[in-house]
Amino acid sequence: MSEEPFKIFLVEDDVIFAKIISYHLSLNPDNLVEVFPDGKTLMKNLYKNPCLISLDYNLPDMTGMEVLKQIREFNPDIPVVIVSGQQDLATAIELLKKGAYDYILKDQDTKERLWNITRNIRENVKLKQKIAVLEEEIGKKYESGNLIKGSSQAIEKVFNLIEKAAKTNIVVSIYGETGTGKELVAKSIHFGSPRSKKPFVAVNVTAIPRELIESEMFGHEKGAFTGAANRRIGRFEEANKGTLFLDEIGDMDLNMQSKLLRVLQEEEVTRVGGSEVVKLDVRVIVATHKNLQELVKQGQFREDLYYRLLGLPINLPPLRDRGNDIPLLARFFVDEFCAKNKMKKLSISPKAVQKLQKYPYPGNVRELKAIIELGAVMTNTNTIEDSDLTFSTTSMNQDFLYEEMTLEEYNKRIINHYLQKYDNKVRLVAKKLDIGKTTIYRMMSDNKLA
Secondary structure (H helix, E strand, O other): OOOOOEEEEEEOOOHHHHHHHHHHHOOOOOEEEEEEOOHHHHHHOHHHOOOEEEEEOEOOOOEHHHHHHHHHHHOOOOOEEEEEOOOOHHHHHHHHHOOOOEEEEOOOOHHHHHHHHHHHHHHHHHHHHHHHHHHHHHHOOOOOOOOOOOOOHHHHHHHHHHHHHHOOOOOEEEEOOOOOOHHHHHHHHHHOOOOOOOOEEEEEHHHOOOOOHHHHHHEEOOOOOOOOOOOEEOHHHHOOOOEEEEEOHHHOOHHHHHHHHHHHHHOEEEOEOOOOEEEOOOEEEEEEOOOHHHHHHOOOOOHHHHHHHHEEEEEOOOHHHOOOHHHHHHHHHHHHHHHHOOOOOOEEOHHHHHHHHHOOOOOHHHHHHHHHHHHHHHOOOOEEOHHHOOOOOHHHHHHHHHOOOOHHHHHHHHHHHHHHHOOOOHHHHHHHHOOOHHHHHHHHHOOOOO
């Protein structure tokens, strides 16, 4: 028997039919079946995170389409099987497009179909568990224990690309919002590669003054400039035989970009003020939260350097798109915090988990970590409750709503926010806000957007 039961939520208002299906699925002792008579009752219990939901399309309070939409908004990784008494091909296709796992008819074969679907999903869950075990084993190689955590589909794609990247020396470019864990991905690639016993050197481009970055990257000879009292080895030489991680590469100025391109092409470096040529064997990984293609179009990033660094691109999903990874990460952070501070282990209440999953996390994983650590400090018991969780944007959102503005002014502010957030990608902003691209372009042409 599995250590964790396979939770199945059966949403069905026909009491007799529900009893038949529930009994049949419960013949497997690993299955834990809960029955709900309507959509609203289901929604109140979604925080329990079922492994599968069997959803009657015709409920007394909501349609299957409405319930499916709310389930997908809560956690897109929960498989939902629609059970309908009517054979409507158009509806079935639409439901599958909206994310339903399957669509089956309500008849004498329903219980067998659900049994087979449950078995298939259980096998997928076992595969995910194996991935989690492998992830834990890999994590033991790191003293810090700060590996990427998660089992959502979005993060599994990242794991797959990390594995591919670690097998070769291809340049890797990592894209993602601030706080998504770009450096952790770079470390995972390095420590999973044949270079794992060699240096991993991380450089944040934005943290180095422009006048010092050349010396920082390439090193300098004694007397090369005022203050250069001794020879200094640059970051490229420090990373020789290992990996150099350049974070926020999109903020590097054009002059330094041309020098970086030469070093990458020639695979050698000359220290500032020197003449000795130092041969390099360095694996380069870069990261940015910006859109490098747009920077190239704007003349802020060299096109030849862009193609040199493109290599294998890895796009990190924001935390809000990682479904059930949020409670998994929350538990990891609270355990880590308690261990570091020699505290007794803390649990997280179901209401707190539910609250965590509803928040959009503009600061991504980094923000979740801060929220959990503060919650661990604030709790007066052995459990972090929803009242112990503080979100930094709550007051900002309230101020936004209480400001007396016209609807047009609200629209302007919202669209401006999304344009800044997604680097002026009009098509993406239109999709996120569910509005037409022409609406955004019209407001731009009317000078209604800053």
